[in-house]
Amino acid sequence: MKSQDNLSPELKHYIASIKARSPSSIEDEKMQLNLEAVIKENSEIAEASSMRKGNILSKIKQKLSQISLVPLGGAVATLTLGVITLLLLSGPPRVAFASVVQQLEKITSMRFVSEMKAFDSVFSRFKVYYREPGLIRVESIPLTEGGENARTINVINTKKGQGVIFLPGPKFATPFSFDPKQAEDSSKNDPLYWFNAIKQYKGDVTELGEQVINNKTATGLAFKESGTHVTLWIDPSTQLPIKIIVSTATENNKTAFQMEADVEFNLPLNDELFSLEVGENYQQRNQED
Structure with missing residues (x-):
């Protein structure tokens, strides 16, 4: 697993909160499906924006894919979606703009x-x-x-x-x-x-x-x-x-x-x-x- 030293304090906080949870297997399965949908949607935004390889959304996809191996619950879904929103609106302007156009x-x-x-x-x-x-x-x-x-x-x-x-x-x-x-x-x-x-x-x-x-x-x-x-x-x-x-x-x-x-x-x-x-x-x- 790659080092998380280059992550923002906000993202580290969310990841720590996620890892601290131990939900049921049913919650885990639901969250896995939701998380995959979120990753797919935001990957499409990044591609539409013609961002260079290694951009912030690609990084968040990698990190969230790693996090998805940890049991995730419904309450944590809000935190994970918060990560996506945080990075979309504080990341590269072209990515944020693509999200606005999509809406x-x-x-x-x-x-x-x-x-x-x-x-x-x-x-x-x-x-x-x-x-x-x-x-x-x-x-x-x-x-x-x-x-x-x-x-x-x-x-x-x-x-x-x-x-x-x-x-x-x-x-x-x-x-x-x-x-x-x-x-x-x-x-x-x-x-x-x-x-x-x-x-x-x-x-x-x-x-x-x-x-x-x-x-x-x-x-x-x-x-x-x-x-x-x-x-x-x-x-x-x-x-x-x-x-x-x-x-x-x-x-x-x-x-x-x-x-x-x-x-x-x-x-x-x-x-x-x-x-x-x-x-x-x-x-x-x-x-x-």
Whole structure:
């Protein structure tokens, strides 16, 4: 067995706790199966991240494979999963980022509230609701005089290529249609740009350490893609973002545009939020008007 001198104090603590247990044979068998599944899952993450041989997840696989020879119980399963989470979020940034992408691929819904700035001046606020498959609602309020009357609501079904623009102030509604394939080409002005950018990104990632965000200690990850900076603050308990910052800069490094959003995932969203029906209290206009 290889030396454990190079393990972190946290990992040594978990291993010591595991070795101190002596559970029943039934618990042992269940834990063996669970542990094998965990190792397999995290090995796949490491491979997806194109990490070099001997990376931290390969090491944890080796160590956990050795530990699995020791009788393990149900109570110890929590400790073992803690090791995985600890190393995913404190190990190489690319591995942590791959885990975030994996979780984003599984979400069923999302809600985020954001502010948009141009040269440090807030010009608009957004509420965005998203639900699988391909349902989007964007509520925007320009922060100008009379901005509330200029409030717009865009409801879009990207799978059907249909949507409606609602203007609650003057009570106008404009149904429209589009090629669903165009919905895949995300513009940087699209409030969901960051979401698709994260899932598609394959480059380097920078770790930003920890910061308290909305009363939670979050881990920061950042990357740059085609001149756009994306910063994610990740909740370690879910491995999902709780705050997103998307920005672009001028040549002299001044922020030209920034969107900052608080994000929630996998919450129930009412069907009415995504309804394309135009109520009787709205005057309907044609797309060409």
